[in-house]
Amino acid sequence: MSAMPDGRERVVEVRGVVSRFGTQVVHDGLDLDVYRGEVLGVIGGSGAGKSVLLRTIVGLRQPQGGTIRMFGIDTTHMDDAERRPIERRFGLLFQDGALFSSLTVLENVRVPLIEYYRLPDDVVDDLAMLKIRLAGLPTSAAHKYPAALSGGMRKRAGLARALALDPEILFLDEPTSGLDPLSAAAFDELIATLHASLGLTVFLVTHDMDSLYAVCERVAVLSNGKVVIADTIDKVEQYDDDWVRQCFLGPRGRSAARQAEWVASLARAG
Amino acid sequence: MPQSFAPPPEFRVDAEAARAIVAGPWTLANLGPLFARRPALPACTERWTLDASRLSSLDTAGAMLLVRLLRATGLGPGDVDFTGLREADLRLIELVDARSRDRCEAGEPYFGFRAMLERMGRAVARFATQAWELLGFVGLTMTTLAGVLVGRAKLRWTSIVHHMEETGLDAVPIVALLSFLVGAVIAFLGATVLRDFGASIFTVELVSYAFLREFGVLLTAIILAGRSGSAFTAQIGSMKSREELDAIKALGLDPIELLVVPRLLALCVMLPLLTFLSMIMGLVGGGIVSMLSLDISAGQFITRLNEMTEIRHFWAGMVKAPVFAFLIAVVGCLEGLKVEGSAESVGRHTTASVVQAIFLVIVFDALFAVFFMEVGL
Numbered sequence: 001m002s003a004m005p006d007g008r009e010r011v012v013e014v015r016g017v018v019s020r021f022g023t024q025v026v027h028d029g030l031d032l033d034v035y036r037g038e039v040l041g042v043i044g045g046s047g048a049g050k051s052v053l054l055r056t057i058v059g060l061r062q063p064q065g066g067t068i069r070m071f072g073i074d075t076t077h078m079d080d081a082e083r084r085p086i087e088r089r090f091g092l093l094f095q096d097g098a099l100f101s102s103l104t105v106l107e108n109v110r111v112p113l114i115e116y117y118r119l120p121d122d123v124v125d126d127l128a129m130l131k132i133r134l135a136g137l138p139t140s141a142a143h144k145y146p147a148a149l150s151g152g153m154r155k156r157a158g159l160a161r162a163l164a165l166d167p168e169i170l171f172l173d174e175p176t177s178g179l180d181p182l183s184a185a186a187f188d189e190l191i192a193t194l195h196a197s198l199g200l201t202v203f204l205v206t207h208d209m210d211s212l213y214a215v216c217e218r219v220a221v222l223s224n225g226k227v228v229i230a231d232t233i234d235k236v237e238q239y240d241d242d243w244v245r246q247c248f249l250g251p252r253g254r255s256a257a258r259q260a261e262w263v264a265s266l267a268r269a270g
Numbered sequence: 271m272p273q274s275f276a277p278p279p280e281f282r283v284d285a286e287a288a289r290a291i292v293a294g295p296w297t298l299a300n301l302g303p304l305f306a307r308r309p310a311l312p313a314c315t316e317r318w319t320l321d322a323s324r325l326s327s328l329d330t331a332g333a334m335l336l337v338r339l340l341r342a343t344g345l346g347p348g349d350v351d352f353t354g355l356r357e358a359d360l361r362l363i364e365l366v367d368a369r370s371r372d373r374c375e376a377g378e379p380y381f382g383f384r385a386m387l388e389r390m391g392r393a394v395a396r397f398a399t400q401a402w403e404l405l406g407f408v409g410l411t412m413t414t415l416a417g418v419l420v421g422r423a424k425l426r427w428t429s430i431v432h433h434m435e436e437t438g439l440d441a442v443p444i445v446a447l448l449s450f451l452v453g454a455v456i457a458f459l460g461a462t463v464l465r466d467f468g469a470s471i472f473t474v475e476l477v478s479y480a481f482l483r484e485f486g487v488l489l490t491a492i493i494l495a496g497r498s499g500s501a502f503t504a505q506i507g508s509m510k511s512r513e514e515l516d517a518i519k520a521l522g523l524d525p526i527e528l529l530v531v532p533r534l535l536a537l538c539v540m541l542p543l544l545t546f547l548s549m550i551m552g553l554v555g556g557g558i559v560s561m562l563s564l565d566i567s568a569g570q571f572i573t574r575l576n577e578m579t580e581i582r583h584f585w586a587g588m589v590k591a592p593v594f595a596f597l598i599a600v601v602g603c604l605e606g607l608k609v610e611g612s613a614e615s616v617g618r619h620t621t622a623s624v625v626q627a628i629f630l631v632i633v634f635d636a637l638f639a640v641f642f643m644e645v646g647l
Contacts, residue, residue, distance in 0.1 A: 101614045117301075127334060130369055130370045133369035147615075
C-alpha cells in the first residue's frame with residue numbers, strides 16, 4: 001500500500017476526479033487523501049460537491065474522470081461483484097440514517113451480518129445489540145421501528161448498521177444536520193469515542209463548524225471543484241482564501257473555535 | 271488484503287496451568303468457524319492467564335466472543351490476567367464488556383391458537399373502528415357540502431374541473447375498451463348457451479339487461495376505484511406526509527373543503543357519465559358479436575332492444591352510479607387523510623383504499639339488487 005513519507009498509510013486516494021451533471025462541473029480534477037486512523041472533515045458551501053464526492057468515493061456514482069483508490073486498490077471502474085469485498089470494509093451513514101422502514105432497529109443492524117457471514121443466530125443478535133449499544137442507543141430502542149424514533153436516534157441506528165461489519169473507514173454524510181445542538185454535540189462526542197476506541201478512520205462531510213472543531217484532526221475545504229486546502233484546522237484558519245476566511249473567521253467559525261478552546265481548557269484543568 | 275492469508279483464529283486451553291492462548295485474527299470475517307465450535311473455558315479455582323501475544327488483530331466481534339467466553343464461566347475482563355495484549359485491544363475488550371452487559375430482552379414471540387385468536391380479535395376491532403371512522407368522515411363531508419350549499423364554504427370550481435378531467439375524461443378510453451370487451455364476452459356466453467335452445471335472439475336481452483342494470487355501473491365503479499380512488503389516497507396521503515395538510519390548517523383553511531369536496535363532486539358527476547358510456551359500449555360490443563356470429567343484424571338488434579328492454583333497467587343501473595361515486599371518493603380521501611409519516615404508509619393506505627372501495631361497491635350493489643327485487647323494479 002502506498003504510504004506517506006512519515007509512514008501513514010493512505011486508505012483513500014482521490015486523484016484528478018471530474019464530476020459533471022450535464023454542463024455543470026462539480027469536481028474539476030479533485031485530489032484528496034485520507035490517512036489511516038484520522039478523522040477528516042470535508043467542508044464547503046452548499047452545492048460544492050461534498051456529498052457527490054462521498055458518493056463517488058464509495059462507488060454509488062461513477063466519476064467522469066480521474067481515479068479512486070481505496071485500501072490501495074483502484075475501485076474507479078469496478079463492477080458490483082468486484083466491489084463487494086471492498087464494501088465490507090467501509091461503513092456509510094446516510095443523512096437521515098436510511099434505515100429500512102419495514103425492519104426494527106435490531107433487524108436493520110442484523111442485515112449486513114446475515115448477508116455476509118454465517119453465524120449462529122444468538123451471536124448475530126448479540127453482535128447487533130452490541131453495535132446498537134456502541135452507537136449510544138438504549139436497549140429498549142432495538143425492537144422499535146424507525147418511524148418510532150427521533151431524528152437523532154435514527155442517525156444513531158444508522159450508525160449502528162454502518163458499524164455492523166467492523167469497518168476500517170466510516171463515511172458520514174452530514175451526521176449532525178437536523179439535530180438540536182445538544183444531540184449534535186452528543187453525536188460529535190460519540191464519533192470521537194468510536195474513533196478512539198475502535199481505531200476507525202472517519203470521513204466526515206459536514207456543514208457544522210462545531211463538529212469540525214470538536215472531532216476533526218484534518219479539514220479539507222472544497223471550493224470551485226477542487227480541494228483548496230487539506231490540513232489541520234489551525235493551518236486552514238490561516239489560509240488565504242475568501243471562502244475559507246469568511247467561514248472560519250466569521251461569527252459561527254469563531255464561536256465554534258472559542259467553544260473548542262473552552263472544552264480543551266476544561267480537559268486540561270482535569 | 272492481509273487477513274486473507276492469515277492463519278485461522280485459535281483458542282487453546284491448558285486447564286492444568288490455568289492458561290488459555292488466544293491467537294490469530296479474531297475478526298468478524300474469521301470468527302464463523304470459531305463460534306461454531308463453541309469453545310469454552312472450563313471452571314478452575316486458579317486465576318486464568320490469557321496469552322494474547324500471538325493475537326494478530328481484534329475487532330468488536332472478536333472482543334465480544336472473548337467476553338462471552340469469560341462470562342460463560344462467570345468472569346469479567348478484570349478477573350483474568352492478559353499477557354501480551356496491546357493496550358488498544360484491552361480498551362476495546364473493556365468497552366465491549368461494558369456495552370454488552372444488558373442483553374436484549376426480545377418480546378417473546380408466540381404462535382398457535384392464542385395468537386390466532388388475538389389476530390382475529392384485532393381484525394374485528396380494526397374493522398369496527400374503520401367502519402366508525404368512515405361514518406364519521408361521511409358526516410363531516412356532508413356537513414361541509416351543506417356548508418357549500420348555504421354559502422358558508424366556497425366551491426372550488428378550478429379544482430372540480432381539474433379533477434373531472436383527471437378522473438373522468440382521462441378514463442374514457444379504458445372504460446370504453448373494457449366495457450366493449452365485456453359486452454362482447456357476454457354476448458358470446460349467451461350465444462353458446464342460448465343457441466342450444468334455439469333462442470339466440472335472447473342474447474340481445476342478456477346483454478342489455480346485464481349492462482344496463484349491473485355491468486355498466488359496476489365495471490365503471492371498479493375501474494374508477496382502482497384508478498381514481500387510489501389516486502385520491504396517494505395525492506392526499508403524500509400531502510399529509512409532507513405536512514402540507516397541517517400547513518393548510520395553519521393557514522386557517524379547511525382541508526375537507528379544499529381537497530375532499532372537489533374530488534367528491536367531480537367523481538359524482540363523472541361516474542354517471544362514464545357509466546352511460548360504459549352501457550353504450552357494452553351494447554355495441556354485444557351487438558357486434560351478435561352480428562358476426564349469431565346472424566342478428568344491427569337493425570334487428572336495435573329493434574329488439576327497443577321493444578323488449580324497458581327504460582326502467584337503465585334507471586336501475588344509473589341510480590347506483592352517484593352512490594358508488596360517493597363511496598369511492600369518500601374512502602379514497604379518508605384513507606389519504608389517515609396516512610402517517612413515512613412513504614410506506616402512503617403505499618399501505620393506497621392499497622387499503624382500493625380494497626375497501628371495491629368491497630363497498632359490491633356490497634352496495636348487492637343491497638341495491640335486493641331492494642329492487644323487493645320493490646319489483
